Amino acid sequence: xxxxxxxxxxxxxxxxxxxxxxxxxxxxxxxxxxxxxxxxxxxxxxxxxxxxxxxxxxxxxxxxxxxxxxxxxxxxxxxxxxxxxxxxxxxxxxxxxxxxxxxxxxxxxxxxxxxxxxxxxxxxxxxxxxxxxxxxxxxxxxxxxxxxxxxxxxxxxxxxxxxxxxxxxxxxxxxxxxxxxxxxxxxxxxxxxxxxxxxxxxxxxxxxxxxxxxxxxxxxxxxxxxxxxxxxxxxxxxxxxxxxxxxxxxxxxxxxxxxxxxxxxxxxxxxxxxxxxxxxxxxxxxxxxxxxxxxxxxxxxxxxxxxxxxxxxxxxxxxxxxxxxxxxxxxxxxxxxxxxxxxxxxxxxxxxxxxxxxxxxxxxxxxxxxxxxxxxxxxxxxxxxxxxxxxxxxxxxxxxxxxxxxxxxxxxxxxxxxxxxx
Numbered sequence: 444x445x446x447x448x449x450x451x452x453x454x455x456x457x458x459x460x461x462x463x464x465x466x467x468x469x470x471x472x473x474x475x476x477x478x479x480x481x482x483x484x485x486x487x488x489x490x491x492x493x494x495x496x497x498x499x500x501x502x503x504x505x506x507x508x509x510x511x512x513x514x515x516x517x518x519x520x521x522x523x524x525x526x527x528x529x530x531x532x533x534x535x536x537x538x539x540x541x542x543x544x545x546x547x548x549x550x551x552x553x554x555x556x557x558x559x560x561x562x563x564x565x566x567x568x569x570x571x572x573x574x575x576x577x578x579x580x581x582x583x584x585x586x587x588x589x590x591x592x593x594x595x596x597x598x599x600x601x602x603x604x605x606x607x608x609x610x611x612x613x614x615x616x617x618x619x620x621x622x623x624x625x626x627x628x629x630x631x632x633x634x635x636x637x638x639x640x641x642x643x644x645x646x647x648x649x650x651x652x653x654x655x656x657x658x659x660x661x662x663x664x665x666x667x668x669x670x671x672x673x674x675x676x677x678x679x680x681x682x683x684x685x686x687x688x689x690x691x692x693x694x695x696x697x698x699x700x701x702x703x704x705x706x707x708x709x710x711x712x713x714x715x716x717x718x719x720x721x722x723x724x725x726x727x728x729x730x731x732x733x734x735x736x737x738x739x740x741x742x743x744x745x746x747x748x749x750x751x752x753x754x755x756x757x758x759x760x761x762x763x764x765x766x767x768x769x770x771x772x773x774x775x776x777x778x779x780x781x782x783x784x785x786x787x788x789x790x791x792x793x794x795x796x797x798x799x800x801x802x803x804x805x806x807x808x809x810x811x812x813x814x815x816x817x818x819x820x821x822x823x824x825x826x827x828x829x830x831x832x833x834x835x836x837x838x839x840x841x842x843x844x845x846x847x848x849x850x851x852x853x854x855x856x857x858x859x860x861x862x863x864x865x
Contacts, residue, residue, distance in 0.1 A: 580848020
């Protein structure tokens with residue numbers, strides 16, 4: 444069985460060789476001639492999959508090692524009885540950690556303390572829901588917008604209410620998802636606004652250019668804007684105008700319209716710019732690969748031989764010690780985050796694009812993604828906070844709770860020169 448796979452899926456050859464012969468191809472180079480005699484196709488988001496690619500091919504199964512699958516014509520696959528799997532949730536934690544890192548950096552640059560600030564999260568699926576938990580752990584007030592989930596919630600509420608009335612039960616609140624979803628207009632006054640929606644071009648839940656000129660004019664002056672969803676959710680010129688006018692105090696962008704040929708003026712205007720790598724933690728990539736591997740095994744009735752633990756190496760930083768000293772709570776948290784993931788490094792590499800000729804920029808964008816360094820998630824690291832005074836006990840408790848809330852594995856404290864005290 445021949446398998447064509449995007450080379451940006453880690454360990455794909457080592458894993459899928461247990462099923463068939465694996466040919467590694469760059470994602471943008473996966474063309475009709477490449478897949479003609481393949482039975483399994485494994486892609487990431489840069490490869491459009493549909494009639495143009497698969498017509499006349501032998502492909503029987505398509506897997507995308509990504510959360511979203513806007514690049515896949517699922518209806519075409521169904522019509523031609525081609526199996527399909529994506530990797531929902533696989534890199535959600537990676538994206539949520541990226542946003543936390545971006546907000547901490549923007550906060551330092553512009554003198555904003557995250558605790559007590561409001562954050563509007565547009566799209567509350569796998570990523571948005573995880574981000575909400577982390578933001579709340581940092582003391583932020585979360586405002587959630589997700590019309591499809593809100594409608595589902597309303598249907599669920601009606602169903603559970605009927606169930607309760609029919610059976611004389613009083614457990615309605617325990618059965619329902621009690622998140623409070625708000626109209627998008629109620630998020631305009633937030634200090635931070637972040638997008639985590641799929642890209643939908645039509646219908647009641649259309650998100651293409653949802654962030655347009657009217658959207659930005661409605662936002663609170665001086666807010667921080669982040670987008671790690673899809674580039675097309677934001678109208679580029681409208682965002683540039685909002686930054687230029689001062690409406691947007693800071694912008695952190697991981698996704699761009701017309702990737703890989705991005706608007707370099709927007710990159711220059713952004714405080715943080717990265718090449719669509721928010722979900723590129725090594726943990727997330729391996730998880731996505733394993734999810735589609737297991738789906739392929741199930742589809743072809745093959746016993747799987749591997750799981751994520753088969754490929755994840757020991758973390759480079761399993762233990763981390765930080766001296767709290769006279770640092771604020773947020774300074775300690777920022778230092779811990781930077782030691783695991785310094786988002787400024789990604790931003791610095793991305794800005795190399797600005798030095799290149801126009802025809803070379805797209806290639807550089809793709810190369811940054813393909814050659815992205817190993818980034819592990821916070822959950823792999825234990826943190827010890829050293830303090831010089833017992834008077835810092837309360838601060839250490841608060842910092843420890845926040846670090847655990849954003850995902851660090853285990854938090855301990857100790858005197859800087861003495862024995863440990865938990």
